Amino acid sequence: HPIVAGMLGVAFPPFCIVLGSLGLVCVTFVSTWCQYWRGGFALDGSAGTFNWHPVLMVTAMVVLYGAVPWAGLLGCCWVLGWAGGARRALPASAPLEFSQWVVGFSTFLLPWAPTWLRVVYKPLHVFFGSTILVLALASCVSGINEKLFFSLKNQTMEYQLLPPEAVFANTLGLLLILFVLLVLAALARPSWKRPDADSPDSCQ
Known part of the structure; x- marks a missing residue:
């Protein structure tokens, strides 16, 4: 897509600023939609309580998960807590997100994981993410x-x-699609990938 291609032509820090701003716009849009057209928010079990569901879905499982995985995990817990009657795709994506975080944390951040395991699992981690x-x-x-x-x-x-x-x-939906496209395109850009531990670039 020309917009995505143009965005990937910029340096990494400005790209992060634009991506974060777009994510904030998505959250603002879904919050405005629920507040202005869907009757606002509540915590008393009424219809307003369910309006937290789309806001937290967009915030946690798209914006935060796409930008900051650990924050997405926290938001995932909020989604499950506020919206027990979640939609059909949530039961599939929420456990997968939790598993992705646990396995990624165990493989890349804990010291006992061998280097070869990190190298082998890294493409799978990106794919499943x-x-x-x-x-x-x-x-x-x-x-x-x-x-x-x-x-x-x-x-x-x-x-x-x-x-x-x-x-x-509909505009909200298009913004969400654009956000995810930018995240996926950034993941596919080789120059923005973290070098492996045994790579010469990792020693610079």
Whole structure:
């Protein structure tokens, strides 16, 4: 995609700033949607309590997981705590996210893991991390679409005639897709990857 390709042409620090800003925009959009169109938030078991679910899904399992894995794990616990009746993709992605964090922590941060194990597991770690992020994205986008489907009665009309909520929520979905595309593209960029322990670059 031209936008993604252009973003990857910048240096790593500015890219992180842009990615973080885009993530903040995504969180702001989903919070505004739930507050303005879906009746706001509550902690009393009413419909407002469930509005925490999309906010925490987007915040924890897409934005934070895509940018800061350990924060994504913390947010995952919030999601499970606030939304016991989670959507169908959450039971799959949440345990996978937890397992990814535990195995990654044990392999890359604890001193007893041998170097050969880290080298072998690193591509798998990236693959499963990317897969989990895509699953979380699919859950969020399908959840937004499902909410609009039942709330707006799925009336067929030209796009310019759609109610403001539909346009706003569709924009949120596009922003989430762009965020995940940037994360995946950054993971695939060789110059931004951390060198292996036995690589000459790691000694510089």
